[in-house]
Amino acid sequence: MTRLIVVRLFFGALTLWAVSLVVFAATQALPGDAAQLILGRDATPERLAALRDQLNLHEPVAVQYMQWLQGVVQGDLGTSFSNRMPVGEYLASPIRSSLTLMGLAALVATPLALFIGAFSALRRDRGFDHGASMGTLVLASIPEFVVGILLILLLGPGGLGLFPSVYAREGGPEQWTLPVLTLALAVAPPIIRMMRATMIEVLESEYVQQARLKGLSERTVLWRHAAPNAIGPVAQVVALQLAWLAGGVVAIEFLFNFPGVGKVLMDAIENRDVPLIQAVVLLIAGIYILVNLLADAIGLAANPKVRVANR
Amino acid sequence: MTGYSRQNESTGTGWTENVLRVEGLTVIGRPSDVEIISDVSLTVNRGEILGLVGESGSGKTTLGLSLLRHLKRATQITEGRVWVGERELASLNEQQVRNLRGRAVAYIPQSPASALNPALRLGTQLTEALHDDTSTSDQVAERVREVLREVALPDDPAFLRRYPHQLSGGQQQRVAIAMAFVGRPDLIVLDEPTTGLDVTTQAHVLETIKAMTREYGTAGVYISHDMAVVADLADDIAVMYQGELVEHGRTEQVLSAPRHEYTRRLLMAVPLLRTSGHTEPATRTEEPLLRIFELSAGYGRTRVLEGIDLSVSRGECVALLGESGSGKTTLSRSVAGLHHQFEGGLVFDGQALAGTSYRRTAEQRRRIQYVFQNPYEALNPRKRVRDQILGPYRHLVGRPDDPDLVVAQALERAALPASYGERFPEQLSGGERQRVCIARAVATRPDLLVCDEITSALDVSVQAEIVKLLRSLQDDGMALLFVTHNIALVSNIADRVAVLNKGRIVEYGPVGQVMSAPEHEYTRALIADTPDFELSFPGAPERLSMDSEGRVTDG
Numbered sequence: 101m102t103r104l105i106v107v108r109l110f111f112g113a114l115t116l117w118a119v120s121l122v123v124f125a126a127t128q129a130l131p132g133d134a135a136q137l138i139l140g141r142d143a144t145p146e147r148l149a150a151l152r153d154q155l156n157l158h159e160p161v162a163v164q165y166m167q168w169l170q171g172v173v174q175g176d177l178g179t180s181f182s183n184r185m186p187v188g189e190y191l192a193s194p195i196r197s198s199l200t201l202m203g204l205a206a207l208v209a210t211p212l213a214l215f216i217g218a219f220s221a222l223r224r225d226r227g228f229d230h231g232a233s234m235g236t237l238v239l240a241s242i243p244e245f246v247v248g249i250l251l252i253l254l255l256g257p258g259g260l261g262l263f264p265s266v267y268a269r270e271g272g273p274e275q276w277t278l279p280v281l282t283l284a285l286a287v288a289p290p291i292i293r294m295m296r297a298t299m300i301e302v303l304e305s306e307y308v309q310q311a312r313l314k315g316l317s318e319r320t321v322l323w324r325h326a327a328p329n330a331i332g333p334v335a336q337v338v339a340l341q342l343a344w345l346a347g348g349v350v351a352i353e354f355l356f357n358f359p360g361v362g363k364v365l366m367d368a369i370e371n372r373d374v375p376l377i378q379a380v381v382l383l384i385a386g387i388y389i390l391v392n393l394l395a396d397a398i399g400l401a402a403n404p405k406v407r408v409a410n411r
Numbered sequence: 412m413t414g415y416s417r418q419n420e421s422t423g424t425g426w427t428e429n430v431l432r433v434e435g436l437t438v439i440g441r442p443s444d445v446e447i448i449s450d451v452s453l454t455v456n457r458g459e460i461l462g463l464v465g466e467s468g469s470g471k472t473t474l475g476l477s478l479l480r481h482l483k484r485a486t487q488i489t490e491g492r493v494w495v496g497e498r499e500l501a502s503l504n505e506q507q508v509r510n511l512r513g514r515a516v517a518y519i520p521q522s523p524a525s526a527l528n529p530a531l532r533l534g535t536q537l538t539e540a541l542h543d544d545t546s547t548s549d550q551v552a553e554r555v556r557e558v559l560r561e562v563a564l565p566d567d568p569a570f571l572r573r574y575p576h577q578l579s580g581g582q583q584q585r586v587a588i589a590m591a592f593v594g595r596p597d598l599i600v601l602d603e604p605t606t607g608l609d610v611t612t613q614a615h616v617l618e619t620i621k622a623m624t625r626e627y628g629t630a631g632v633y634i635s636h637d638m639a640v641v642a643d644l645a646d647d648i649a650v651m652y653q654g655e656l657v658e659h660g661r662t663e664q665v666l667s668a669p670r671h672e673y674t675r676r677l678l679m680a681v682p683l684l685r686t687s688g689h690t691e692p693a694t695r696t697e698e699p700l701l702r703i704f705e706l707s708a709g710y711g712r713t714r715v716l717e718g719i720d721l722s723v724s725r726g727e728c729v730a731l732l733g734e735s736g737s738g739k740t741t742l743s744r745s746v747a748g749l750h751h752q753f754e755g756g757l758v759f760d761g762q763a764l765a766g767t768s769y770r771r772t773a774e775q776r777r778r779i780q781y782v783f784q785n786p787y788e789a790l791n792p793r794k795r796v797r798d799q800i801l802g803p804y805r806h807l808v809g810r811p812d813d814p815d816l817v818v819a820q821a822l823e824r825a826a827l828p829a830s831y832g833e834r835f836p837e838q839l840s841g842g843e844r845q846r847v848c849i850a851r852a853v854a855t856r857p858d859l860l861v862c863d864e865i866t867s868a869l870d871v872s873v874q875a876e877i878v879k880l881l882r883s884l885q886d887d888g889m890a891l892l893f894v895t896h897n898i899a900l901v902s903n904i905a906d907r908v909a910v911l912n913k914g915r916i917v918e919y920g921p922v923g924q925v926m927s928a929p930e931h932e933y934t935r936a937l938i939a940d941t942p943d944f945e946l947s948f949p950g951a952p953e954r955l956s957m958d959s960e961g962r963v964t965d966g
Contacts, residue, residue, distance in 0.1 A: 307528040310520055313479050314540050314590070315512030324539075328530040404530055404574040 101400055101407055108396050112389040119385040120172065124165050127374045172382070178375035182368070187379045191364065195383070198353070198360030202345045204276065205283035210338055213288040217295025217334075221303060222322075233296070236289035244286035244348055248355045251278055251285075267358045279356045286348060287341045294337040298330045305329070331402040339395025346387040429494075430597050430630035431455040431478065436491030438473055438482070447473050447486060448654045455598070455647070460624055460631035462645030462662070464638055464677065466870045467841070470654040471634045475600045478632065479516050480508050496597055513540050517591035521603040523583035527575035533586055534571030540593045558593045561626070562586075562619050580735075581612035585619065592623050599624065601633045605640065609734035609896050614940035617644055636870050638681045639899070642666055642944040650674045668948050675948070680875040682899040684943045689902075689923025698761060699724045700890050701746065701779075701859055706755030708741050715741045716914045719755070723859065728881075728891040730901040730922070732937070733911030739894045740784075742911070743861045746892065747781040760858070777807040780852035784864040786844035790836040796822075796847050797832035804854045821854035822847075824887075826880055842873035846880065853884065860884065861892045866900065878904055898937050902926050910934050 135151040136143060152158060156167060171178060177187035220229040239247065252258070255278065256265035263277045302308060303326055311325040312318075353362030361380050368376035400406045436451045448470040455461045465471045473486065478493060480500045493500045495515050503511060512518075517540075520526035528536060537555045546554075556566035562585040564570065575583055584604060591599055601620065605613040621644060624631045635641050641648060641662075648665040650658040650673065657671040669675045699722035706719040715738040723729045733739040744750035746757065748768030757764040759779065765771050780803075783789040790799060797818050804817055811817045819829035825846040836844055845865060852860055862881065866874040881904060885891055893905060901908050901922065908925050910918040910933065918931040929935045 306520055306522065306525040309481075310518070310526040311528065311539075313476075313481055313512055313518040314542070315509040315514065316539060316542055317509060320539070320542075324531070324535075325528050329528070402530070405576050 104400055104406065105393075105397055108393055112393050115389055116382070116386060120169060120382060121165075123378045123381050124168060127378065128161060168378075177379040180368075180373055180376050182371040182373045182376070187375050190376070191361065191379060191383075194359055194361045194364045197358065198349055198362065201276070201279055201283065201353075201358065201360060202342075202349055204280045205287060205345060206342050208280060209284035209287045210291065210342075212284070213291035214295050214334070214338075216288075217292040218299050218322075218327075218330075220292070220296040221299030224300060229296075232292060236292045239285055240289040240293075244282060245351045245355050247285050248278070248282040248352055251282055265356070267356050269359075279352055279358055282352055282355075283345060283348065286352075287345060291334070291338055291341055295330070295334050298333045299326065302326045302329045328402060332399045335395045335398040335402070339391050343388040343391040346384045346391075428456055429454045430457050430496060431632070432492075432494040433474075433478075434492045434494075436474070436477060436493060437489050438470070438477060438486055439489050441485040441487055446654055448477075448651075450491070451651075451656045452491075453649055453656065453659055455630040455632060457597075457630055458625065458628045459646040460621075460633050460644055462641030462648045463632055463634045463651060464636065464641055464648060465651035466636055466872060468653075469651040471651050472602055474651070475518075475602050475632060475634050478598065478600050479512050479518055481512075509542075513542065513596070514594045515596055516598045516600065517594060517596040519584075519587050519591045519599065519601045519604045521606055523587040523604075524575070524580065526587060527583060529575055531574075532571065533573050533575065533578075534568075537571070537586070537590055537593060540590050555589075555593060558589045561592070561623065562589045564589065580608055581615060584608060584612075584616050588616070588619060588623065592627060592629070595627060596629060598630045598632070601631060603635050604633075606635075606637075610898065610937060610940045611734065613640070614942075617942070620644070637942075638677055638871065639683075639942040639944060643942040650677065666944060666946070666948070677872060678946060678948075680872040681944075682871075682875065682878070682897070682903045683946070684899045684938065684941055685902040685926060689921070689926065697724070700727075700760055701892070702756070702758040703742075703746070704756045704758075706742070706745065706753055706757070708738075708745055708750065708753030708755075710741075710752065714914065716745075716753070719916060721909055721916070721919070723890050723892055725858065725890055726885060726888045727907070728885050728893055728905045730905035730908040731892065731894045731911060732896070732898060732901050732908055734896055736913075737911040738914040739896075739911050740863055743781070743863050743892060743894050746859075747779055747861050748776070749781070773807050777855045778858045779861065780855060780857040780859070781861045782845075782848050782852050782863065782865045785868045786841060786848050786865075787868065789848050790844055792836050794835075795832065796834050796836070796839075796850075799836075799847065800832070800851050800854045803851060807855050817854060821850040824853050824884065825850035826876075826883075840873075841869050842876060845869060845873075845877055849877075849880065849884075853889070857889065859890045859892065861894070863894045864896070867896070874900075898941050899943070910937070 135148050135155060135157060139147055139151060156164060159167075168178070175188060177191075179185070180187050180190050183190065216232055220232045223229045242250075252265040254260065255262045258265075264271060264275045265278060267275050267279070307329075308321060308325050311321045316325075349360060350362035350365055352358070353360045354366055357363070361383065364376065365380045367373075368380065432454045434452050437449050438447045439445060440447050451474060453461065463471050463474065473483065476483065477488065478495070478500075480493075480503065482488065488501070495511065498507075498511065498515070500508075500511070527533075534555070537559070538551055541551050541554065555571070559566040559570070564582065564585050575586070578586065587604070604620070605616050608616060617640065620631070620633075623629070633641060633645055645662050648658070648660065648662050649656055650665070650671065652671075652673045658665060658669065658674045660670075665674065666678070669678060701721075701723040703719055703721040706716060707714065708716040719742060721729065721731075721742075731739045731742060741750055745753045745766075746764075748764070748766070748771055751766035753766065759775060762775070764775060768776055794802075797814075800818050800821050801811070801814055804811060804821075815829075815832075818832045822829050822831055827843065827846050827850060831839070831843070831847070836847070839847065845868075848865070849860075860881075866877050869877065878900065881891060881893070891904075893901070895901060905922050907920065908918075908922050909916045910925070910931065912931075912933045918925055918929065918934045925934060926938070929938060
């Protein structure tokens with residue numbers, strides 16, 4: 101199993117490298133060059149030449165890429181064009197906020213979705229099951245920012261007035277509620293559907309029937325016999341959804357004016373702040389790969405064939 | 412036996428002779444209200460085995476499961492009672508049902524590979540069968556080890572830590588038997604526990620079951636579609652047909668004087684092992700249709716076949732006999748061009764055959780057709796029978812002038828009415844599906860038909876009809892390469908037989924000679940392990956049952 105995980109780690113690193121290539125290539129496609137972008141209207145030919153020299157822009161593209169990649173590997177993401185701060189330093193606080201937001205959404209959504217999915221499978225074709233499948237279908241078909249807007253209208257100042265609709269620096273913990281809830285609602289439906297389908301398949305399997313025919317209690321049948329066999333397939337979907345969070349958070353942060361990487365990315369795009377864009381995109385890709393790796397590891401660990409064969 | 416204490420309250424008042432009593436049991440399916448089993452009554456005595464025989468769909472599994480008060484989805488008991496010992500099952504509450512299961516009645520499933528939980532260690536699965544036990548964990552562990560020894564499995568901790576996928580099919584079935592006996596049940600329900608095992612393993616498993624029921628004084632209900640197995644094992648036989656019990660009596664009596672027409676048909680459908688009365692295949696001087704020489708094949712670095720020499724003449728049926736893993740499917744796939752990792756020669760009608768079907772001519776591919784083992788997977792569920800037959804025809808022969816005629820003729824050769832062309836596979840029974848597969852193969856008028864275990868997924872009675880169909884095709888001049896693990900079938904259909912063991916042909920010759928005087932140890936063991944019985948009722952065909960159509964072997 102260790103070998104399989106090492107192989108997947110290697111492919112994760114490979115993917116990340118491919119992403120860096122794409123990100124770097126995109127900056128080359130921009131009109132003008134970095135010096136032009138940084139100086140903007142202040143550009144005089146002398147200052148441009150000086151800055152180009154400073155940024156090594158006269159080197160071949162491959163060398164520039166290598167220099168940039170070297171910096172990234174050493175943790176130096178460059179300097180932001182718009183505010184002249186090192187990108188790493190500038191991103192520290194938004195990353196923390198965004199990760200907290202995503203973590204909270206995952207913590208709320210995953211157990212709840214797994215529980216609802218499993219319960220639907222147990223109550224198959226009854227009221228709860230129909231309600232849940234209807235609800236997930238509706239939620240899955242609405243874009244997440246519309247869900248956010250609906251939540252604001254319903255629970256925000258204009259509706260029941262329970263929670264603030266915009267994040268403010270001096271606000272209390274209640275201002276986290278709506279962003280977390282929106283993300284959780286966006287992430288949960290596929291997990292619920294997958295959990296339901298997998299559980300139904302497992303519950304219909306012969307080994308679950310055999311466990312019941314051995315006279316085991318329904319609780320033992322569920323937790324000892326059914327659940328371990330459902331983990332593998334469901335972990336994949338959970339991972340996909342959590343990885344989606346890394347990108348999905350952008351729109352939601354914008355909606356709630358939440359000071360996270362999503363908002364930074366939006367601003368950076370507006371200002372054409374290339375180093376910042378590169379850093380954020382790399383970060384999102386990194387989270388994506390990491391979460392998928394984690395899901396693979398869980399899937400492998402849940403499969404005794406793999407666990408035993410590669411020990 | 413050990414310090415293990417028995418906690419079974421029901422038998423405290425003394426033994427009743429009947430461990431199981433079923434009276435007028437009726438189960439219906441919802442919402443159609445069709446009776447799955449109707450008005451079934453039977454009894455089983457302590458220490459005896461009842462063979463419950465019937466085709467798939469006859470309701471025998473539903474009956475078996477109702478003895479544990481388990482009903483499949485959307486079924487309901489509407490009438491009747493079931494007593495196990497002195498408990499009437501309908502009157503039990505949920506807790507009592509749990510105590511009943513595993514302790515008073517145990518169940519051995521058809522396929523241990525899917526009935527053992529892949530995610531749990533054997534030790535866990537064996538121990539939990541003693542769930543309501545009050546003895547200490549040491550005593551439980553000792554009991555588990557004891558029962559493992561009784562089914563001839565290792566009882567060391569390393570074995571108990573294994574997962575089901577680390578065992579062979581036979582070992583898995585032994586674990587399932589151990590799991591059933593560990594709670595010392597009064598009644599044990601066995602649902603076709605040897606289907607899918609090869610004869611040698613089947614013989615061992617049946618031996619174990621027999622010994623265990625005798626030792627424990629347990630009553631058994633053995634569900635099967637195979638009369639030969641049941642005749643060997645059971646004290647009583649009950650025959651089910653379309654949900655009804657049509658015959659019930661002592662085994663000797665049912666075998667010698669079956670009262671119901673259906674029982675008679677079932678008995679006659681069983682391919683009996685013929686050890687004599689074969690017509691010698693004529694010695695042939697012409698070049699054989701297919702010649703295989705010095706063929707060895709494998710997957711990657713694993714060798715599966717070594718030094719295979721074999722030939723098939725026109726209009727001849729050569730059987731390839733072997734157990735699972737002997738390489739017989741690999742050989743037939745190599746012949747058909749589906750497996751190309753092989754060395755050695757394949758000569759078809761004087762011309763060398765390329766390894767893969769891509770490099771064979773359309774004519775060569777047309778002349779060799781393949782019928783697959785499982786008719787439930789070999790037909791595209793979204794296409795009509797007609798299109799499935801015309802597909803390969805258009806590809807290999809060309810656009811037909813009269814497609815309806817091609818379909819009708821192909822179906823007719825497979826003994827199906829032409830109207831079946833409009834059906835979808837799901838509207839067909841298993842036997843009909845296999846006939847469609849055969850029709851698809853014979854539509855292009857091949858010279859050689861490769862049949863890969865084509866009867867093993869079918870009921871015995873259906874199997875007999877398919878074999879009859881193959882014989883008629885052979886009489887029309889088609890050569891057959893008949894791959895099977897069933898030695899009784901071989902003795903009824905083939906002219907010559909090659910016995911495969913671990914990738915080598917250990918015996919090869921005319922069927923009569925191999926059956927009556929087997930030379931190799933392995934062939935002798937196969938013949939000995941095959942369950943068999945004599946048909947003695949009036950009007951029963953002799954042992955030459957399948958040869959009764961007066962077939963002439965031409966020269």
